[in-house]
Amino acid sequence: MASKGVVLIPSNKVRCRNLDPLRFVIKDIRHGNTEAVMKALNSSPELSGIFRARLMADRVPKGRSPLVTASQHNRIDLLHYILENYQANLEQETSTDIEGGHPVEGATPLWTASTLGHIDIVSDLIRRGANIEHTTDSRSSPLRGAAFDGHLDVVKYLIERGADIDKPNQVGQSPLTIAAAMKKEETVKYLLEKKANIHHKGHNGDTPLHVAVESGSSEITKLLVEAGAKNIPNDVGYTPAIMACCYGHQDIMNYLNSTFVLEQQELYDCYCLLVAKEVLSSDLSAALDWLLKAIEVRNAHPLISAELDKRPLEDIYDKMREPSTEAEARAILRNNMESFFLCAMYCERILGAIHPTTPFYIRISGDMALEESRHDKCMQLWLRSLQFDNAARMAYELQIIEDLLFSVRGFCSMLDAGYVPQIHQHFQWGVKEFKMAKESKISEVDVAYCLCRMLAVWFKVLEHSPENKSEERKRLDSAVETLVSLMEGKETPLLVACLHDITGAPKTNSAVTSVANAKLPLHSVVEVLIENGCPVNCEDLVGNFPLHLAVKLKEDSSLDCVKTLIEYGAHLDAVNHCNESALSLAKKKEGYRKNNQEIIDLLTLSLHRDLSLQCISAATIVKEGLSYVGVLPSFLISFVSEHDTDGLVTQESEEEGEGKLEEESSISTTDSSVNS
Template identity: 30%
Template sequence: MEFKNIVFNAARDGKLRRLKLFLDHRPKEEVKLIVSLRTNGATPLLIAARNGYLNVLEYLIDKCNADIEQVGTVNFDGESIEAAPPIWCAAAAGHLTCVKSLITHGANVNSKTKTNSTPLRAACFDGHIEIVKYLVEYGADIEIANRHGHTCLMISAYKKHLNIADFLITNGAQVNRKSFKGNTALHDCAESGSLEIMKLLLMNGAIMDVDSYGMTPLKAAALSGHTPIVELITSLRLCTQLEAIEALELLGATFVDKKHDILTALTLWRKALNLRNLSDNCPIFKLMSEPNIAYDKAVEFTTVEQLDELAIDPDLMRMQSLLIRERILGPSHPDTSYYIRYRGAVYADSGNYDRCIQLWIYALDMQQKIFDALNTMTQSSLLSFVELFSLMMSKSISTVRFSDLFSVLRRAIYELEASAGRVGALNDHDLTNYNRTINIVLSFLGLLCRLKPLITVKQDLQLKTETYRLVKLNPRGKNGSSLLHMVCNVGETSFALFPFYEMPVIDICGLLLQVGHPVDVIDSAGNTPLHISASAKHNNPTQFMTLLENGAHLDYSNTTGKVALDLVPTDSTNLYQLSRLKYITLQCLCAQTINKNRIPFKGRVGLKSLEEFIQNH
């Protein structure tokens, strides 16, 4: 370990003399092995290339036989780049002499990282024009895209590197190529505000097209607030009259929500209104939606007089921006629900929780209609509700209405219900989201248990009915944990989502057991909730007794043959003083006797459930 650190630190600091003193006298095979070792995922050669130490890099290649194509993990701007080869590191960091040396030594000019990024793309990202030219001269393929389908031209446009974009186009870059989500280099210009590159692309045959969200570069520029690009596209008449109008309306919404500039927004909306009414014989009308409570029954302006009235009420202006964005972008665009949630958060910060909840539920419904179950955006909305309701309760429990909290619980359970039939086929990402959604649902149950002193008999029945629906789904988390396992496991890695105070574990246990959750359900290690409750990590005698009083078997064994009391820490055994016979039935004693005497029972007792009972003893 010590010699590895010596070599790594010498490469990191560019100390060639120290490297030579340590390595020159060693056998070649040993040296080659040493320089292939990794520290924090990187080899000495990668670090030398990353930091631009040409003398160290060439010594490692020429004298130490370091593999010129070895890959590892390096850090750029706080981001870990995996499977990066030395030439990528040198190109990304702007070290031209190292790039030249590596190519001279035979490095693959088109080698890729884990995300399919090439050295050329790395150089384009940070604007290293001389490296870009050199790599292309030595065979770099300018059309290799990363894992998202983004090309070198696209990243140059997004990062506003005009000289690189010009060079790439001169060397044949495809100006109308699309990423996997359908965006082109024009979209990237529009999002970043690269006016000069947009002019360059248009001069070289770039055309306006839509991405997978139906977004044109014009709409993308309006959403990002880049007025000069909106003006360029509309002045060149690269769009229809309606597209120009909607771009101005979107731009106004952006000035309201992102730039907090209401006066400019009014100016833009007035201009859009004038364009709508430009022809008295054939005005371009808005497609108006029905007023809804989430927007406080607001409707879009259609006249100059209505627009003037907005100027005296900033809150009405904000509702207009939400209405405009939903009408033009549609509910499927991420920005639509994002800004609804953003506006709700602003209300919550000012203490107007009712308006926040109305907007957030509207956004959540929008997401659940459009996205498949377990979508990350939907999960983010549900998590926000957990934080909001727990914050409200930490201030005053009476501020939370049962109807609001219960309605969000039902929507969270829907996520589990909608994915129940495909849990076994979920990929790692969706499986993680599935487990998190279970945790979110349990957090809502905890919040509702906190609210129990204030709810009516009818509401209590509603809660139990919905909890029964959840229990019937039998969702399982990591290691086969049931809902009851997870509740007993709070404080470990399960669902500690209460940001302001302790989870009411006993109350949730009681609720689950009341609606019929099996008390002796086992996880993949054969542990019952009683095992979890007794273990050293949790050691909760009150919870332990709650489970026992609800029928948990004290003598159930896990896969290692241990019963729950075997897991109690020795310094806590006095807390578990109980009469074991009180909780062990004659049936339990019979099962123990069968196992102790190794009496064959499988296929002979008649019932599978009885076989499982004996097996668990």
């Protein structure tokens, strides 16, 4: 076993100031303080020189572009001042948070102003020569950005000045497609008047009509149909009518059926999908109504029945068939598990593997089996859901996190019932989702949080499987190595393992609260991560060390994790950017958990026992305000700064500086050299 002590790090990982020299100017631009901006730039030739250079850069980090800041906050007067007094690159790119709060990389001033509907800034930038077709990294044009939020005045202005009306982004969404998806009815009307391509095909061959019915907008669906849109299948075989039923939009399906007169097989499939939506909503009366309609269509057309009868009966669904009589229908709907078995069967047959709805229903079927203590059946269904191609699920980021959390909760339930689940295949699935997270809106931190909890359950599995403990431990160790390797240079797994809650799901979600409150041996995960090279002293972006985070864990996990971190050399008196130590955070928890005093006593005793002269000296330097950057050796600068509260980051990031966009996540890997 590795030595339990200090984890040293490279000397270039030094906490030092990385503050933008223009930060106050940018702040004044953001708040529209023209006088303050003029005063700052006119009174300092050095600052003015930095400002000039910044304006000419091709790309700058998030929050550091004067032009994008002025465009984002609609500061037209400041934009005029800047452009009339300085030479500027109107095509400057940066990262900004606009669409749904997600970061947009490569945003220009014109794209930003267009997306936010700031027509005066849009017109001014175009008058000065801004490129009307300059796209973001995801190939979103200013017109597409304006159509996203339905800024009709900007859409009209851009089209009148020659913007490409059908220019798609990287997933094939044209301005008409995105306006239809976002239910921007007036924008859709205008784009149709201007002859936008109503048959434009995007991702999976989806037309504007496909996305309109998916969004549930009856008005836009009618607009598109009246303009010539057809109920034709996309590249994976889904018609708009099938899509409407997949999302439970009955009124749209009825309209499409009355307009296009659906073929009987398609009508039968539509009714089946509506059954699934009603079962999910627990409206069994409505589910029965749609199921009886489906049976009526089936029995009226022998070819449909003949094809269904040819399908093999599968053990995984207890050899169920799609019902052909009212008695069969009523019997199935009286049984919760069989109801979801039927829904999963419908989705597999109609939607296939690529649609996210299919693995969703298969997984719920597994949950129903778990409720009936059919643990083998549950595992079979869960594993079946993993076998499907889940690439399309990347648009359903919350569902993925929930699936991971439900797995953890389900494994805990199985172990409590004496059943030992196989973890490794689900862990591999989580690893796959982590690798794909960058291509979607999923937080890598949230996926890693789930993987750490899965590792904790895995340690419980070891306790319940003595006959093959050695083999299972090898699998677990391999999984830990995979996780550490995946997150190298990203958020350190140790910080994530000590998080008390997930960031990407509602706190009211039952899976989130169940996993957060579960009695899991997280301290074993903490220990094995440290043994695999994760530094015990590292920070997130607000200066929290693993020890800070461990103190915030639920009572069943907090004490053991704190003990483990201290045993491995956690820096006891390090403060975060709010000047809080782990001990001060623990004291805030007084009265909220049973063993809180035990944690406080442990931290207090450890501080008295282990506090070194080095720590006392560092605290004195900070308290007296003595200068130490550039005076002390680099590893001591790092150590002293852990007692400081100035919100510091790595020298390495200072060196990368202007050329690297800031990371989305709230966790960073600033390792620290410690000798407490």
